[in-house]
Amino acid sequence: xxxxxxxxxxxxxxxxxxxxxxxxxxxxxxxxxxxxxxxxxxxxxxxxxxxxxxxxxxxxxxxxxxxxxxxxxxxxxxxxxxxxxxxxxxxxxxxxxxxxxxxxxxxxxxxxxxxxxxxxxxxxxxxxxxxxxxxxxxxxxxxxxxxxxxxxxxxxxxxxxxxxxxxxxxxxxxxxxxxxxxx
Numbered sequence: 214x215x216x217x218x219x220x221x222x223x224x225x226x227x228x229x230x231x232x233x234x235x236x237x238x239x240x241x242x243x244x245x246x247x248x249x250x251x252x253x254x255x256x257x258x259x260x261x262x263x264x265x266x267x268x269x270x271x272x273x274x275x276x277x278x279x280x281x282x283x284x285x286x287x288x289x290x291x292x293x294x295x296x297x298x299x300x301x302x303x304x305x306x307x308x309x310x311x312x313x314x315x316x317x318x319x320x321x322x323x324x325x326x327x328x329x330x331x332x333x334x335x336x337x338x339x340x341x342x343x344x345x346x347x348x349x350x351x352x353x354x355x356x357x358x359x360x361x362x363x364x365x366x367x368x369x370x371x372x373x374x375x376x377x378x379x380x381x382x383x384x385x386x387x388x389x390x391x392x393x394x395x396x
Contacts, residue, residue, distance in 0.1 A: 301376035
């Protein structure tokens with residue numbers, strides 16, 4: 214897909230989510246690099262999302278994973294001094310609801326503050342665990358569908374006081390050996 218196509222919100226979000234699926238498959242298989250199979254997963258999912266023949270899985274799946282992973286920081290894995298962190302900061306309209314809440318140690322929670330998740334990760338020169346990114350992207354897609362923003366120009370959403378920062382949505386992902394599913 215040419216980068217010029219990523220100027221529409223729907224294309225950008227579905228491309229990022231398809232890349233997430235590609236990365237998730239590669240990490241699951243303990244691959245060092247992406248192989249044709251991973252690219253096929255990405256292509257099929259992207260096409261399916263774009264033409265409506267496939268859907269992003271529900272947040273319910275992520276809630277099950279959150280419960281099974283236990284009480285630990287979703288960012289660093291610490292088990293002490295935990296708090297709840299809003300993936301979408303409340304200051305920017307993030308809901309005080311289970312699908313927007315994850316565990317974070319006080320250090321990570323304080324460091325992230327009211328920053329967008331992906332903005333904070335870039336500030337830390339880090340990439341989030343894929344399961345956290347999956348939840349984040351689902352929240353972004355849900356928000357954009359509800360607010361009828363999917364056909365908008367990406368540039369129109371920059372600096373727009375949304376609960377996320379569209380300019381930090383990843384369009385490329387690190388090599389699989391540099392990624393984790395969960396901490």
